[in-house]
Amino acid sequence: MSIAPIGPVGPAIGAVASPAAQGATGTGGDFAQSLTGAVDDLQQLQSTSNQLAVQAVTGNLDDIHSAVIAATRAQVTLEVAAAVRNKGIDAFNEIMRMQA
Amino acid sequence: MTFDAIGIAGTSLTVHRKWLDAIADNLANANTAAPTSGPAFRARYIEAQAGPGTSGVYVAGVREGDAAGRLVFEPDNPLADAEGYVRYPDIDLSEQMGSLIMAQRGYQANAQVVDRARTMYESALQIGRSS
Amino acid sequence: MLDSVTSAALTSALDGLSRRQRAIADNIANVNTPGYHAQRVQFEEALAASVQDGDGRATATTSLSAEPTRTNGNNVNLDTETMSNIDTVLRFQFATQALNAQFTGLRSALRTS
Numbered sequence: 001m002s003i004a005p006i007g008p009v010g011p012a013i014g015a016v017a018s019p020a021a022q023g024a025t026g027t028g029g030d031f032a033q034s035l036t037g038a039v040d041d042l043q044q045l046q047s048t049s050n051q052l053a054v055q056a057v058t059g060n061l062d063d064i065h066s067a068v069i070a071a072t073r074a075q076v077t078l079e080v081a082a083a084v085r086n087k088g089i090d091a092f093n094e095i096m097r098m099q100a
Numbered sequence: 101m102t103f104d105a106i107g108i109a110g111t112s113l114t115v116h117r118k119w120l121d122a123i124a125d126n127l128a129n130a131n132t133a134a135p136t137s138g139p140a141f142r143a144r145y146i147e148a149q150a151g152p153g154t155s156g157v158y159v160a161g162v163r164e165g166d167a168a169g170r171l172v173f174e175p176d177n178p179l180a181d182a183e184g185y186v187r188y189p190d191i192d193l194s195e196q197m198g199s200l201i202m203a204q205r206g207y208q209a210n211a212q213v214v215d216r217a218r219t220m221y222e223s224a225l226q227i228g229r230s231s
Numbered sequence: 232m233l234d235s236v237t238s239a240a241l242t243s244a245l246d247g248l249s250r251r252q253r254a255i256a257d258n259i260a261n262v263n264t265p266g267y268h269a270q271r272v273q274f275e276e277a278l279a280a281s282v283q284d285g286d287g288r289a290t291a292t293t294s295l296s297a298e299p300t301r302t303n304g305n306n307v308n309l310d311t312e313t314m315s316n317i318d319t320v321l322r323f324q325f326a327t328q329a330l331n332a333q334f335t336g337l338r339s340a341l342r343t344s
Binding site for chain 1: 235236237240241244275276278279282287321322325326328329332335336339340342343
């Protein structure tokens with residue numbers, strides 16, 4: 001977390017306007033970023049889970065629980081991503097219905 | 101065969117049960133006297149053989165014990181001959197008891213195989229079942 | 232997605248483990264048969280190599296054990312077979328679970344409510 005240095009005091013209206021605009025684009029950018037991050041995360045979790053499962057069946061895994069945990073994490077993350085997508089679609093449809 | 105392992109264990113359960121029956125019969129008749137004019141009680145020994153490939157085990161044949169048996173001097177026995185001898189079967193009790201334990205152990209081990217195989221097949225039947 | 236290396240590897244593992252279970256059943260069935268040699272099934276190394284190559288399919292091979300025999304020519308060790316049996320059952324259950332997870336994942340992605 002970075003702390004910005006105190007800048008010069010400018011006109012009040014400009015100072016009030018810019019944080020609001022900054023906030024709007026900030027939230028939009030954050031959501032898109034978090035969704036992309038979640039999908040990448042999911043890819044990573046799936047690939048880890050697959051790798052551990054194959055290791056377990058070829059007898060190269062010492063702890064079976066790590067394979068089961070990885071599989072469960074990937075599964076749950078996928079379900080969360082699917083739920084977020086579904087809610088997003090529902091919200092979009094809701095808004096479209098409002099405008100019609 | 102679909103549920104192979106259970107069938108294979110089943111063949112062994114049959115063989116071990118026949119073995120147990122033969123041993124029980126031998127022990128029951130271990131002290132059966134017979135006149136010297138005829139044969140003594142002949143013990144039965146089961147001979148097992150592995151089936152071709154992986155098909156378990158089956159009884160290849162039954163071997164019969166010595167007909168001569170042991171000649172024992174018992175003049176008071178109603179079956180005794182002119183010299184007072186009777187025939188007793190040639191059965192080694194300790195050997196039969198050892199075989200009894202082996203037969204029982206084999207039977208138990210195969211019963212456990214049936215149980216474990218069933219667990220495996222049940223788990224296979226769960227593939228693709230939607231939760 | 233359904234034909235990925237992982238799915239193929241898990242299916243091959245299930246085949247191999249099933250063959251091993253049959254071999255163990257045969258060994259325990261013949262624990263008192265004179266002259267019988269225990270059967271052994273191998274597939275783990277072949278499977279690992281196949282996964283390395285990016286294929287994931289491997290067939291199991293059966294061989295006879297060369298362990299020392301008892302006086303009647305039988306070399307089945309009941310303790311080894313029992314341990315192997317329990318191990319095989321557990322591995323089989325894990326592999327079916329992992330294979331199931333592949334299908335369940337797709338299903339939950341398809342669900343839209």
